[in-house]
Amino acid sequence: MCVLWLDDAETHLGSGGLRRNDVLRLINGKDHHRVVIATLRAAEEARLTARTTEEGRQAVKDVTETLAQARRIYLRRMFSGSEQERARARAWDRRIADALDHAADYGIAEYLAAGPELLRDWQNAWSPNTDPRAPSHPWAAALITAAIDLRRAGHSAVVPCTLLDQLHGHYLSIRGGTRLRPEPLQDAWEWATQPRRATTALLQPIGGEHVEVFDYLVDVVQRDARPGREVDADVLPAALPHCGPSDADAIAITAYSRGRFDIAVAGWRAAGALAGETPADTLTRRNNVARALRKLGQPEQAAAEHRAVIAERTRLLGPRHPDTLISRDNLANVMRDLGQIEEAEAEYEAVLASRTSLLGEAHPYTVATRERLATLRAQRTKDNSGH
Template identity: 35%
Template sequence: MVAGTHPSRPGTGGGDGDVPPYIARDADERIRRHLAEAELHGGMVLVVGDSTAGKTRAAFEAVRAVLPEYRVCAPSADNDMTGVPLSVERGGSRCVVWLDDLERYLRPGGMQVDVMAALTRLKVPVVATMRLKPFETFSAARDHGSGAQLLRAAGVIDLDRLWSNEELSRAERCDDPRILDALTHHGTYGVAEYLAAGPSLLREWRRAGPGNGHARGTALVRAAVDLTRCGLRGPYPRALLEDAHQWYLPAEGSISRLESVDTAFAWASKVRHGVTSLLLPAGTEKWLAFDYLVDHADTRIPDPVWEAALAQTDADADRWVIARNAQDVAPQAAEMAWRPLADAGNPYAANDLALLLGALGRVQEAESLYRQALGKGHLDAANNLAILLEREGRVDEAEALYRSALRGGDPYAALNLGDLLERADRLAEAAALYRRALNNGSKHAAHALATLAQKMGSLDEAVSLYRVAIELGDPHAAEDLAELLIFLGRPREAEECRARAAEGS
């Protein structure tokens, strides 16, 4: 429980705090293999999945199995992470760094690329968990900003919330009554979901409302859920929820009367199934939303709630996460979050705000911010500014910036400069840059090099390079290879290629 697992339905064999026996998951072998490699070489093992999929428990059991004698360093998300490598080194004992809910650490001063690089040099394994929605937000393909590079370098293992037939078969051999009850009643949900009472509470919340006397209660829960979706760390004071919930109440006159605020809080905080509640008490008059509800909420967050989240915090880390969550759905809120940090001279905020404004077509502002970040030594800013200028037709300036980024070690600059040169018909230079990117492990470089070889008539080389791209996980290489094989009169190989791609998808 201390590691961050959800409570489960109470059992008959012990107290309500008893943790059910662990049922081996199909992903265990991959998690443990990655962890064994991280023990030898350093690196991050990241378990990703929906709330209540069993991420934390699977990660915990992997640490217990692979690193039983290691000490666990579990820094608070509020801590400055830059000192963690030195603290671990001075500690003198073998240690694993534990980061539950990794998204809380992806901020300036948190778990950044340089901190991870220092831990890797010390061969310190890092084990982390992350819910699927935050993972998708932070690792978005267009995002070269804070956190994205870290996630791309991690060993990511997906954990499905729905159990496989093999997992269910293993569970059937367990004699714990909670597991057996879950097997009988979980229906279309995962066993871990059922144990944590997630589906039951979600249904109750969605069905409650004005028609059954819980209009204010459901609004309070939604306020807490949406503040969490914004990225504001809880717990939330009662006064904040009382203010924010007003935006979710039914229109005036649509119901005869609302329940009192005290009645609404009592309903929302009532423990269901002996497990948890819609609102979780977290101190005197402070509350958290049950995170299963957060993962399954998909309604639009009202603009005033974004503003309330920003007004509630003066922590740079919170503003950062709020900006990241807002950038695609509420760009005005993202700008409000990043602007004070950029104005204060934070190069990471300047870079990420420039990404946002560039996407909104505010080119001059974006360019100014990129140059501000570049002047402060931000490694990504040169590459990102080059992309912006290339898009604006300022190709010579873009080329110079790509080369500057390349000299600075930017992992994307070789691929981007190669693409620019290929379109300028400077094919030999482009090929050299693609090979440089490929040597650094870029799956996109393998695909680009294959396409270039095909364009230059080196068809056998193109076939080999497409196969390399497929091995590296490029999602489009298989179809391009199949089309080339058909052109070469090798239809059977083309069909085999498509079949293997379909099996792996």
């Protein structure tokens, strides 16, 4: 028997990652027994499978098909009563006894991992560093906050220390800057990376030049995020040179959702420039670039890119493939922007006919195209009537 362990499965999924057939090839066979075990947080699965745009359909489909093969075991944060009773049988271990004392507030596992303690340390570190007898660590807090936001933006890989050096000043500035009397940067790094409860650190050093932010902090911030606490789009461009294709995709999606279409274009182009691309991935990213160019007020460039993608998708997939129809629908949107009303109407009509045939009248894609066509015709009628 052979067991493959994939910790933090989100780093193995998405663009260029494991797909359904990869897993099947790995586990199928008559002369062996192979098992794949993986961990995946709910927030990461939601990000990977979020249908924010129809253009991401293929990537979402790949992830969904891969995960559909799994037998899921859900691990709740809070222990049940019977689980707590079993834990009490081992309360001779002081760490477990301590965790049980806080079981009403925190999950035992996360408490054992020092989650609440580290969360408190990070939050308290923002206090002004004005008392030499009880120094605080606002510079370290800024480093940690930058690392958390990078993870929330989609940078799932370990973070280069040089990137945090570049970004943390932004977070320190918006919290008060020099008025916080921050400690020396070297002291900040030492405090942020020092082990707590023997092994856990706020920023865990990886190989000397990278760090990994403690997962519990990311989960708490993401869970408690409110409007106005989204990831700051200004930090995203600096992360792109340090990203693989999957992370660059995620950052582009984050930027697009925040209305930073220039960063989205840069993110999808950066992802497309990396090695290991399949034609489907390349064309999906180019299609997304064209959508972002339209949002940037560059319809001519957007139309040219859409036409190029349509030509390639038609050659590879056929004129009525769902992906080809996505690009054709997008091109019709740009034609409408350019005032090419008759051309846009003809394209919408062709897409609608194909989607109705392939997907049915009630499918969301079909309905969306029908609504766009109806809106176009209503506007043309209004313009022609002079009202």
